[in-house]
Amino acid sequence: MTNKTIVEKFAKELEGQLILPGDDAYDEGRRVWNGLYDKHPAGIVRCRKPSEVIAAVNFAREHKLVLSVRGGGHDYAGNSVCNDGLVIDLSLMNKVEVDPEKKTARVEGGATLGQFDAVAQEHGLATTTATVSSVGIGGSTLGGGSGYLLRKHGLTLDNLLSVEIITADGNLITAGKGENEDLFWAIRGGGGNFGVVTSFIFQLHNVGPKVLSFQAYFPYEHSKEILQFYREFMKSAPEEIQCYAFFLNTPPVEPFPEEYHGKTTCALIGCYAGNIKEGETAFKPLEEFGDPFVKVFQPVPYTEIQKSFDPGMPKGLRWYTKAHYLKELNDSTIDILQEFTDPLPGPFTTAYLEPMGGEVNKKDSSATAFPHREAAYSLHIFPGWENPEDDNQNIHWAKTFHKALEKETLGGVYVNLLSHDEKDRIKAAYGINYERMVRIKKKWDPENLFRMNQNIEPKN
Numbered sequence: 156m157t158n159k160t161i162v163e164k165f166a167k168e169l170e171g172q173l174i175l176p177g178d179d180a181y182d183e184g185r186r187v188w189n190g191l192y193d194k195h196p197a198g199i200v201r202c203r204k205p206s207e208v209i210a211a212v213n214f215a216r217e218h219k220l221v222l223s224v225r226g227g228g229h230d231y232a233g234n235s236v237c238n239d240g241l242v243i244d245l246s247l248m249n250k251v252e253v254d255p256e257k258k259t260a261r262v263e264g265g266a267t268l269g270q271f272d273a274v275a276q277e278h279g280l281a282t283t284t285a286t287v288s289s290v291g292i293g294g295s296t297l298g299g300g301s302g303y304l305l306r307k308h309g310l311t312l313d314n315l316l317s318v319e320i321i322t323a324d325g326n327l328i329t330a331g332k333g334e335n336e337d338l339f340w341a342i343r344g345g346g347g348n349f350g351v352v353t354s355f356i357f358q359l360h361n362v363g364p365k366v367l368s369f370q371a372y373f374p375y376e377h378s379k380e381i382l383q384f385y386r387e388f389m390k391s392a393p394e395e396i397q398c399y400a401f402f403l404n405t406p407p408v409e410p411f412p413e414e415y416h417g418k419t420t421c422a423l424i425g426c427y428a429g430n431i432k433e434g435e436t437a438f439k440p441l442e443e444f445g446d447p448f449v450k451v452f453q454p455v456p457y458t459e460i461q462k463s464f465d466p467g468m469p470k471g472l473r474w475y476t477k478a479h480y481l482k483e484l485n486d487s488t489i490d491i492l493q494e495f496t497d498p499l500p501g502p503f504t505t506a507y508l509e510p511m512g513g514e515v516n517k518k519d520s521s522a523t524a525f526p527h528r529e530a531a532y533s534l535h536i537f538p539g540w541e542n543p544e545d546d547n548q549n550i551h552w553a554k555t556f557h558k559a560l561e562k563e564t565l566g567g568v569y570v571n572l573l574s575h576d577e578k579d580r581i582k583a584a585y586g587i588n589y590e591r592m593v594r595i596k597k598k599w600d601p602e603n604l605f606r607m608n609q610n611i612e613p614k615n
């Protein structure tokens with residue numbers, strides 16, 4: 156019997172929606188954010204409630220099918236879809252409920268960050284989430300979750316209080332303080348290795364409704380002094396400030412002057428998530444620095460700043476990713492950044508620095524499964540292009556750039572920034588916590604049912 160026939164049988168058992176090859180919804184259902192991947196699952200289960208997830212987990216286990224779990228579908232490595240197996244699609248499980256008294260939110264496992272932020276902001280609340288609104292809360296939280304609030308409030312997973320999770324044996328359990336604590340530790344950094352999270356409970360904080368947005372775009376030739384100034388600025392910046400340093404192609408739109416359209420620019424893009432007046436003072440040194448050709452410095456709704464990178468990262472293009480953690484931003488790193496960023500290979504290509512520090516670095520590296528608490532920056536090399544014929548050129552650029560930086564880095568990498576061809580770096584992503592994660596994997600998923608992820612194999 157083929158897997159297709161096996162999965163067709165499942166249609167008779169399942170209450171929910173099962174999408175099969177040939178169905179109208181199939182092509183849209185198997186498509187993910189990264190157009191580099193074109194996988195053909197035997198079926199896609201669009202779950203509406205935990206009982207349907209349990210049925211799919213049990214069916215896949217009993218029939219030895221490859222199983223993948225899709226939250227927001229933004230995995231750079233394309234792991235939330237599979238070939239010839241079963242996909243659990245959580246996108247209909249996207250409810251967000253806020254308890255304004257306790258300042259907590261219950262977020263279903265398939266919600267997007269935009270859905271989460273929108274409901275939390277109705278109460279003037281938020282917690283750290285990643286910076287593109289269509290990213291899923293599932294994958295981003297389970298790997299880490301960095302964004303504008305990271306230095307003030309830690310990673311998304313640092314704000315996680317508990318989860319409801321369906322484990323490989325098909326049981327729905329709670330993991331949190333005092334309940335299945337080993338599992339709770341492991342899911343905070345271990346990705347989808349340990350089960351399907353159907354809901355998360357998060358601690359929220361007072362944020363917004365407006366935050367101070369800062370953007371400055373500089374002519375490329377000044378990038379060395381800009382990055383040197385930026386590195387000193389970030390060393391003493393208050394935790395309310397998060398500020399990214401980007402190399403990108405200047406968009407060919409207003410308000411960018413025509414002479415810069417399509418040329419590489421070095422841009423500082425940040426936010427002060429606190430009192431606006433205090434933010435103006437804190438940002439002043441950056442605001443007064445250099446001679447940017449575009450500068451925007453104004454209060455904006457928090458929900459808006461959380462969508463500001465959306466247009467630059469559209470669904471369906473081809474994307475590749477390479478990343479490093481840096482202990483510092485030294486001059487030789489800046490020189491290598493300059494060497495590789497003019498020109499950038501694809502129209503949507505960027506390379507950027509995300510400062511860590513603040514709350515995220517206060518925890519011990521083994522407090523949660525996410526280990527990279529000592530890094531000063533996460534560096535992301537991120538080509539984006541349209542034409543399959545350009546695959547090799549873009550991927551080669553990213554790999555060469557990445558290799559050139561190797562000796563300047565800490566050797567670790569953010570698990571959510573790993574690509575599909577980086578199996579040899581999985582241990583570096585889990586770092587000092589890897590062996591403990593293997594032991595927990597052996598206990599909760601000894602047969603490795605959940606392996607469509609940056610996989611921790613349940614063996615030594």
Ligand SMILES: Cc1cc2nc3c(=O)[nH]c(=O)nc-3n(C[C@H](O)[C@H](O)[C@H](O)COP(=O)(O)OP(=O)(O)OC[C@H]3O[C@@H](n4cnc5c(N)ncnc54)[C@H](O)[C@@H]3O)c2cc1C
Nearest residue numbers: 226227228229230235264285286291293294295301347352
């Ligand atoms: C445009 C873009 C911008 C990004 N920006 C940031 C950023 O600012 N900060 C940051 O930290 N990261 C960022 N990321 C990386 C992002 O955190 C990861 O790609 C993340 O895995 C996406 O989660 P998802 O649910 O959308 O992905 P999916 O592809 O659905 O899932 C990713 C992995 O998580 C597993 N998974 C998803 N949901 C669940 C669940 N509920 N239970 C169990 N397993 C689950 C999947 O099986 C898969 O292995 C960005 C990614 C993209 C594409």
